[in-house]
Amino acid sequence: MDSNLRREIILDNYQEPMNKGLVDNDGSYLSCNTNSESCIDNLDFMMKINDGIIEDIRFDGEACAISTSASSIMIRSLIGKSVEEAKDILKNYYNMINEVEYNSDTLGELNVYDEICKQPNRKNCALLPSKAVTTMLGELESYGK
DSSP, X not given: OOHHHHHHHHHHHHHSOTTBSOOXXXXXXXXXXXXXXSSSOEEEEEEEEETTEEEEEEEEEEOOHHHHHHHHHXXXXXXXXXXXXXXXXXXXXXXXXXXXXXXXXXXXXXXXXXXXXXXXXXXXHHHHHHHHHHHHHXXXXXXXX
């Protein structure tokens, strides 16, 4: 991917992130907080699943450009997907960030982080949203939903 396009996508999603702002939880949303031990990132996530399909994901908090933009792009990539499709995207995203074989076709716009491994201190920032969603999906399984 062209470095100027990569920068533009990340910056756009940092300055005007999609699905930023939490909603009143009427009990239909799973929730999770994730933060970084090494920087300012502290984000709350909410996810609503109906009939095995991710209907909504929201986030809010304070975070760097990488965490904020990764949250925005990750959310857009997962809404409307089945839980199984989401798990596949999350696995491929994790593998990409950690320089393990992955399917780039599965990731779409998330491929903008394919060179984050060159900045090891930013890996955790890029992984925060996927950790939150993975945690919430684990909660979903533990409740048998």
